[in-house]
Amino acid sequence: MSWKHGSPPGWGKNNRTGPGIRFHKLLPVVEGGNLLVKSIVMQQLLQRIFFFSLALTLCSCRSTSDVSGTYQSNFAFGGFFVTRVVLNKDSTFGYSFQGDLEYDTAAGYYRILNKQVILHPTQVTSDLLPENTGAGESKADNRTVKKTHYFLIGHHRLFSINEKGVRMKRRLGYFKRRKFLLFGPHWFNKHYYLKRISN
16 A cells, blocks of 8 residues: 555644654553563572572571481391481480391491581490390390591482492392382392481
8 A cells, every 4th residue: 555645644643642753652652561461470489499499498407407217228228137226316326237147336426527427437336226136136246337438418318429429329139029010030239228227
């Protein structure tokens, strides 16, 4: 569509009431409104990120500060051996490693460092040792362990790690079910950790 005399009616430069003038007056308002909406959305997003990060930090601090309780292997690795750790609220611990004809124990104090529980054995104290040592075991089979143990703190779990912080994820165990449900061996590697069984 075209007009013989240039611009269409009402769109002249000198016509201050024409649609052209109204459009140019509304354009800054619309652009300003968009910027305001974007600013509000960004503020809300930053607030949510801040509170989410704060919640994660509080949960992490709570999980690492309250680790007291009794932990035990989620299965007997090697078909025999079970580790049991008691972490007391006064920063003392009891440790036992039992299975077959072995029964190793340790006691001392523990400390928390970078989401790790480090067990420092000092001397054996019977009150600190875990209960239920198992039938058929004598005191002669008991060996005091003075090795430092390292564990990574999880959600109601402790994961075995070495001095360098490398986690030992899987260990060999014997299970009633087969590896692939209907077929496969009863012996296979499975994720290994100490599960919290009591507070």
